[in-house]
Amino acid sequence: MSKNCFNCGRKGQEFHGYSICDSCKKELRLFTNETVEKYAAKFTKPAYIKDIKDKLQFLETDLIKKKLKLLDILSKLEK
Structure with missing residues (x-):
């Protein structure tokens, strides 16, 4: 089940309680x-x-x- 990314609104996946897309996750530079x-x-x-x-x-x-x-x-x- 995916929701929209908290940052850009695209389709994202749950990550530590937030929905985030792969592109925005990459920009976090984890x-x-x-x-x-x-x-x-x-x-x-x-x-x-x-x-x-x-x-x-x-x-x-x-x-x-x-x-x-x-x-x-x-x-x-x-x-």
């Missing part, structure tokens, strides 16, 4: 397994996992703040 292992070796694997989780939490919080700000502006404009 890390290879070798690159991930190389970065994990610079830290300890648990420290690298914590670092990634911390970054994800920061992004989530930042997204919510920005979304709330835009929703507030929109609600004021629609009054």
